[in-house]
Amino acid sequence: MTMLEIKDLHASAEGMEILKGVDLSINPGEVHAIMGPNGSGKSTLAQVLAGNEVYEVTDGQILYKGQDLLEMAPEERAREGVFMAFQYPVEIPGVSNVYFLKAALNAIRTHRDLDEMDAMDFLTYVREKMKLVKMDEALLNRPVNEGFSGGEKKRNEIFHMAVLDPVLAVLDETDSGLDIDALKVVADGVNTLRNDERAFLVITHYQRLLNYIVPDFVHVLVDGKIVRSGDKELALELEEKGYAWLEREVGASEPVGV
């Protein structure tokens, strides 16, 4: 069964249309990459999937595991297994990273009729996940993202993802601004979590990430529409030619959105 089915999705922010009819199907176990120039609507697609109310869906439909995703609150989506790694993770002073994750995981577990994890079990579980993203234990006990470097914040997002064990993981430009070591950590995290049940939607501006996370499908988003889909070769072609040839080909107007 298809995990995610996006049909003719239109979305706008502050009255300006950014997504202008996106169609996309994702099956369990698949890794899809979405590439595109600045302002093409990549991040908007991620935000709409996670339920950011800043964006208004004006037309179209998203089915997730057969359910109407757009009807669900952001926390319901998370509890049903949707995870988005933020491009700009938020700092939350006074709230410890590890206890926050415990609260989040238990909210998800309660929703799935599982027992809440106690402190001991949780710590064992978390230590396991930490190894995956080579997280420094010190970052566990610090407030969420507070005073983290850019790389630490992105790594922390992957760590959250590992702990929350999503069904569909959306990575919103998680690679942007990372040095090669941090990039490898992010990619390793994703690759370790790849399995037959889980799907990934990796949004990136740069082809480089896709050397480390090899996608099953690559889609190019231009001016709010997917203008081309292919396999990983498409990413290499884009690397060589840039986005301009596709933009010319589809006769895109001025770039829009954020």
Added chain:
Amino acid sequence: MTMTLTETGVDRYVVEFDHFLRDLAVAGPERIEKLRHTAFERFVELGFPTVRDEQWRFTNVAPIARAELRLDSTPAEVTDKDLAPFDYEGCAQLVVVNGQFVPERSRLEGLPEGVVACGLADALERHPEQIESHLARYARVEEQAFVALNTAFLRDGVFLYVPRNVVVEKPVNIVMVGRPEDRPIGFFPRNLFVAEESSQVTLVEQYVTVGEGSYLCSPVTEVVTGDNAVIDHYKLQRETSEAFHTATFQIQLGRDSNFSSHSISWGGAIVRNDVNAVLEGEGAEATLNGLYMVEGTQLVDNHMRVDHVAPHCDSHELYKGILEGSARAVFSGLIHVHPGAQKTDAKQTNRNLLMSPDALCNSHPQLEIFADDVKCTHGSTVGQLDDTAVFYLRSRGIGEDAARSLLTYAFASDIVDRIKVGSVKRDLEEFLFRRLPKGDIVRQAV
């Protein structure tokens, strides 16, 4: 004159003042005896402040002026059980009920030799010489109606004296109890804390209510931080939402002294804190922080004035507020740098979080600088929770209420984290967990 009296609700205090003087057991030194009279005259001249008064523009005390407060209330009983929620383990304890010190409920063993901790009335009788050089010498009777009123009705409260070079390890927990009666009452605790040269002490003042009902608690506290002395002070204003609270906190800082205070307010109907710090010795440092969280129709007003008199002094002020319902908050902060107070480093910040469209905040930081080589900054913000942050937490599976509560807690956390007395910190945290929706999730996550 008669017109003025009626208008300002002062007339009935004349009768109350006569009764008060008649019943006064210990008058104290002659200066104090005279001072009560001059202070009362001054109060009659000033009357209760009105919103026409610049310093009271946003805080209407008409409900206090109108309340037919009885000032001659009989000493009220409180039990250990009543006090249990405010009893801090490992602390010395002084209990004051309706303005009168209650030795039976106080616990003073284990304080170092030479430390005096007692009721002010006792001190007037037994330690007049230690009192005389400081009592009623700092708080501004001339300008402040509530200081004048408190001084006129000066009778009892807490006196704490720490001699030179003495370090008091145990925090001193002062529990100021309001015990409402069948009619609204008013009382005026008068406190004097003196830390002599190179001494050190930690003080907690809790303003609490046992029972239900309306009253006015109007304390004046004078603090003398001697040269090189260190005082760490906490105030918890946790009275019933029917209480009126108008407090003046006057701090003198000597050379190289360090005074730090955290003032937490969540109780009361109308709460006004006048905090005045005078840095009069070179190298002194004052930290004046606060947190207020009010709801319903509560009003909390923090009026700060920091006088930099001597050079090389630092002052830091950080006040944060969380306003729900139709609550109102006022913050007024004046930093006054006197001529000659070079190398002053003064910082003042007031941040407010509005949780409801009906909440209102008036924030006025002010600088008056009469020296040329100083560093002074001030800033104030009034805002709401960041939607992106709320969304970030929800995207991890946290429900909306819990997400908002977590961020509210996060907003308060830098004040919470600075509290060094475990019991005070725990009480504040518990209050936040109780007050914030889905507080159990916040409790889990911090």
